[in-house]
Amino acid sequence: MAMAETTPTPTEEAPASRRSSTTTDLALIAAFAALISACAYIGAIPVGGAGIPITLQTFGVMLAGCVLGPVRGFLAVSLYLLLGAIGLPVYAEHSSGLGVWSGPSVGYLIAFPFAAALAGFLVKYVAGENRTRAIYVFFCSLAGSVLVIHPLGIIGMKLHFDVSWHEAFTYDTPFWIGDLLKTTLVAIVAAEVHRAFPWLLSRR
Numbered sequence: 001m002a003m004a005e006t007t008p009t010p011t012e013e014a015p016a017s018r019r020s021s022t023t024t025d026l027a028l029i030a031a032f033a034a035l036i037s038a039c040a041y042i043g044a045i046p047v048g049g050a051g052i053p054i055t056l057q058t059f060g061v062m063l064a065g066c067v068l069g070p071v072r073g074f075l076a077v078s079l080y081l082l083l084g085a086i087g088l089p090v091y092a093e094h095s096s097g098l099g100v101w102s103g104p105s106v107g108y109l110i111a112f113p114f115a116a117a118l119a120g121f122l123v124k125y126v127a128g129e130n131r132t133r134a135i136y137v138f139f140c141s142l143a144g145s146v147l148v149i150h151p152l153g154i155i156g157m158k159l160h161f162d163v164s165w166h167e168a169f170t171y172d173t174p175f176w177i178g179d180l181l182k183t184t185l186v187a188i189v190a191a192e193v194h195r196a197f198p199w200l201l202s203r204r
Helices: 012-040 057-070 071-085 098-102 106-132 135-159 166-170 175-196
Strands: 044-045 052-055
Touching: 012 052, 012 071, 052 098, 052 175, 057 071, 057 106, 057 166, 057 175, 071 098, 071 106, 071 175, 106 135, 106 175, 135 166, 135 175
Parallel strands: none
Antiparallel strands: 044 052
């Protein structure tokens, strides 16, 4: 007797689809955490009165948000920060540990996941279908940097060095030119990614 063929029901297909989606999300989060770690090694040139180094770290942070969206971008950057906090030398200048969180760069570190989330939110919900155009992504990424990273970085340096707001601002100023260049690179790369994978932000 021939065996009757059975086809998966919609309820059977749904869990498999969710598992595949979750696996892909976890892989993307881990990959971008690794990318940020690699970017933190590049450059590491101390500048300004605070001596905080310029790296490509913020490039990786903002790219995670602009490519992965608000939730996965936030989680990728948070994973990166967690890896450094538990002792892996993934922060700038190969540093690690909780001691870094009591240093002058603490404001920037706290800001990173929230800046990625803001940029990802703007790319997904404000830029929308225009996220394949670099100019739209540029302003979304710039908003995360200007509204989150620099203000919290300035607050962190003011509290750490116990200096005036003006002096803390001067410590932050040297980072602006580099950030504009990195934001431009983020916009170009992220727009190309969304052009190649238009479904990427429809998931999260």
